[in-house]
Amino acid sequence: MIGIDSVVKTRWECVVLDEIRKELAALKEQGLYRSLRLVESEQGSRISIAGQELLLLCSNNYLGLANHPMLKEAACRAIERYGVGSGAARLVSGNMELHEALERRIARFKGTEAALLFNSGYSANTGIIPALVGRGDIVFSDRLNHASIVDGALLSRAKLVRYPHNDIGALRKLMMAHNSAGRKLLVTDGVFSMDGDIAYLQQLVAIKKEFGAMLMVDDAHGTGVLGKHGRGSAEFCGVSQDVDLHMGTLGKALGSFGAYVAGKSELIEYLVNTSRSFIFSTALPPAVCAAALAAIDLVDSDEGTVLREQLRRNTSLFREQLSTAGFDLSGSATQIVPIMVGEAPLAMEFTRMLLDEGYFVQGIRPPTVPAGTCRLRCTVMATHTEDDLAGAAAAITRVGRKLGVVQ
Ligand code: PMP
Numbered sequence: 001m002i003g004i005d006s007v008v009k010t011r012w013e014c015v016v017l018d019e020i021r022k023e024l025a026a027l028k029e030q031g032l033y034r035s036l037r038l039v040e041s042e043q044g045s046r047i048s049i050a051g052q053e054l055l056l057l058c059s060n061n062y063l064g065l066a067n068h069p070m071l072k073e074a075a076c077r078a079i080e081r082y083g084v085g086s087g088a089a090r091l092v093s094g095n096m097e098l099h100e101a102l103e104r105r106i107a108r109f110k111g112t113e114a115a116l117l118f119n120s121g122y123s124a125n126t127g128i129i130p131a132l133v134g135r136g137d138i139v140f141s142d143r144l145n146h147a148s149i150v151d152g153a154l155l156s157r158a159k160l161v162r163y164p165h166n167d168i169g170a171l172r173k174l175m176m177a178h179n180s181a182g183r184k185l186l187v188t189d190g191v192f193s194m195d196g197d198i199a200y201l202q203q204l205v206a207i208k209k210e211f212g213a214m215l216m217v218d219d220a221h222g223t224g225v226l227g228k229h230g231r232g233s234a235e236f237c238g239v240s241q242d243v244d245l246h247m248g249t250l251g252k253a254l255g256s257f258g259a260y261v262a263g264k265s266e267l268i269e270y271l272v273n274t275s276r277s278f279i280f281s282t283a284l285p286p287a288v289c290a291a292a293l294a295a296i297d298l299v300d301s302d303e304g305t306v307l308r309e310q311l312r313r314n315t316s317l318f319r320e321q322l323s324t325a326g327f328d329l330s331g332s333a334t335q336i337v338p339i340m341v342g343e344a345p346l347a348m349e350f351t352r353m354l355l356d357e358g359y360f361v362q363g364i365r366p367p368t369v370p371a372g373t374c375r376l377r378c379t380v381m382a383t384h385t386e387d388d389l390a391g392a393a394a395a396i397t398r399v400g401r402k403l404g405v406v407q
Pocket residue numbers: 120121122123125146148189193218220221249250251258259
């Protein structure tokens with residue numbers, strides 16, 4: 001016999017599932033439906049999807065470290081010694097030797113007093129921002145900042161003031177208009193994830209000093225890549241000592257997983273005591289920390305310098321070929337090279353046709369980017385060869401012409 005509870009639940013499920021089905025159908029109609037692609041190989045510059053070998057042009061594994069032998073070996077050794085899981089949050093019993101060793105190494109790498117690990121970049125931004133600001137405070141955030149910064153600011157209940165992208169004049173006016181007594185947090189991506197341009201950190205430092213704000217830089221895409229020693233966008237802009245919170249991720253150029261924030265000791269101590277995503281989440285697995293430690297050592301070595309140089313050379317080559325073909329690459333100044341396409345269906349058709357040619361570049365649509373600015377977000381890797389990139393640029397040009405994106 002069917003109980004009342006299960007009948008009620010079934011009706012409820014019917015209504016909600018019906019709404020969900022309609023929403024999914026609408027997403028499909030607008031070209032905004034997302035589905036997963038299964039990668040069958042390791043994350044090299046070539047990957048395999050559905051039995052097809054593809055040149056990968058949309059990974060954040062910029063230096064090719066995700067499958068570097070040194071990282072793999074470090075992770076395996078850590079598993080042998082410490083096992084797989086950390087078993088608890090850091091403040092309970094999950095705080096292990098490798099967490100602290102990695103934090104010391106990150107602090108040394110970034111030139112700060114201390115550092116703190118988070119379980120991902122998303123979890124870092126949604127944990128750090130609400131710990132530092134709340135009701136009565138203001139977050140000034142670049143309009144193109146990553147979604148996790150926006151979510152962190154919304155979660156904090158501070159007033160969120162979004163300034164036009166990289167527009168220092170507009171930011172200054174907004175700072176003057178909102179010059180109240182509470183805390184002010186100025187936050188920016190170091191490298192903008194969908195446009196590949198770099199924040200004007202020198203000007204932002206001047207503004208933060210003028211208005212007494214804290215400056216936080218999310219360097220998810222600059223860490224390991226920018227600056228003479230790969231320390232990121234602050235090193236590149238010569239303002240390392242003026243950034244109050246250096247946030248970065250370990251899952252992109254550093255080839256592992258997780259995130260960090262580096263800064264003054266008191267700030268780190270404060271986050272340990274107040275940041276909810278730090279306090280209430282199981283610590284990173286030790287092997288992930290061991291791989292990140294090996295990655296930072298590598299980035300700091302001569303091999304790191306060679307990989308960064310290779311990445312820079314590859315990027316200029318690729319950008320030059322695409323510009324010559326007439327593509328609009330937005331403001332790309334880094335290994336992130338967007339090809340502006342326009343509407344979502346066109347971007348997704350571009351991706352599909354490139355897959356047929358043996359190249360994987362993901363089309364990017366709202367809500368990741370504003371409507372009408374859909375793009376192919378190409379990312380260059382140090383491990384691409386010149387022939388790989390020349391072949392890719394030629395295929396992108398062929399498809400771009402067929403689709404009328406370029407003449
Ligand atoms: N910040 C920026 C600028 C990012 O691009 C990303 C990832 N795309 C994140 C934060 C989130 O990092 P994670 O993937 O480690 O959660």
